[in-house]
């Protein structure tokens with residue numbers, strides 16, 4: 001399954017070319033790459049870069065050298081596909097996710113190491129799967145302890161007791177945390193208890209200091225491994241260790257495990273303050289499509305629905321086989337950066353369901369069949385971070401990668 005997805009590392013479309021078809025002179029070269037495919041999909045493709053996943057995982061490790069690393073693979077590995085991302089992420093110490101089906105998929109890939117359910121179980125029978133697949137699970141509420149207390153198992157479970165240290169989503173209030181720990185500790189169904197919280201502001205000016213103080217005060221003296229850091233905390237706050245004022249409340253001291261997600265996929269958790277360049281991350285997903293039509297327009301001509309873009313001089317417009325039904329945000333305005341044959345250019349006009357339109361001015365040689373990188377790495381190595389179109393659309397890289405549409409063919413490359 002995984003190996004059949006593996007493709008070329010050159011241009012993202014190269015692995016689809018077919019020498020026999022290329023040799024037919026009546027077939028324009030730009031459309032050859034799909035002609036050997038039985039279902040003739042459109043010239044759009046996503047590529048998952050195993051090498052980038054490996055690199056980013058190593059970056060997280062180097063930011064937290066004393067910690068073990070969970071690779072967060074929830075939401076189908078942030079849209080990359082669990083099976084596709086596995087090759088690049090198998091060096092992690094564990095996989096953390098929240099969907100039991102996804103946990104089964106990770107086990108089906110042959111992974112025998114730790115798997116953590118970040119939201120724990122949703123109903124009693126989920127515990128049977130935890131026993132069967134040896135899943136570690138978060139316990140964030142009294143109801144989950146009640147379920148454990150009546151669960152029949154020969155193998156006691158490892159649990160991660162979650163504290164609500166200020167985010168007010170999941171977890172026990174600090175003043176109820178110790179009682180929850182004591183109750184769990186008394187259950188024969190429970191083996192080891194680890195301590196966990198999640199930061200609301202690791203990527204912003206508020207930081208993690210206050211939540212760390214709450215966590216450490218309420219968890220003080222409780223035994224067990226600790227895990228607190230997502231990507232932003234791992235990259236930005238591990239160095240807080242020893243800084244004046246942090247003392248015991250340093251995330252580094254509570255990092256037996258770190259939990260990086262977005263950084264592993266090559267998006268900066270704190271863009272635009274930080275960037276993939278400043279954090280030395282590499283894009284793990286490229287979305288690229290081809291130009292399927294060119295229009296030469298003159299001053300005053302408009303482009304696309306709503307005529308939102310009007311040319312202020314003669315220009316060439318490239319029509320790209322990618323639209324919002326592929327996962328490219330409709331909210332991206334005129335001026336959103338793209339790479340055309342690896343050269344930085346911009347979109348013009350509205351994103352439509354199946355197409356976007358780009359300004360070919362900076363790339364005069366571009367035309368039918370030219371490759372347009374919507375995010376990721378172009379064939380010439382130039383990178384456009386997913387953070388840029390995400391920001392142009394008023395959102396974050398997380399949302400774009402998770403929203404890659406099912407209709408987009410995906411290959412895995414080194």
Ligand SMILES: Cc1ncc(COP(=O)(O)O)c(C=O)c1O
Nearest residue numbers: 072118198230231259260261262
């Ligand atoms: C509990 C928990 N840990 C870690 C992460 C990873 O966060 P990020 O992708 O920002 O690194 C998430 C993601 O939302 C999460 O919910």
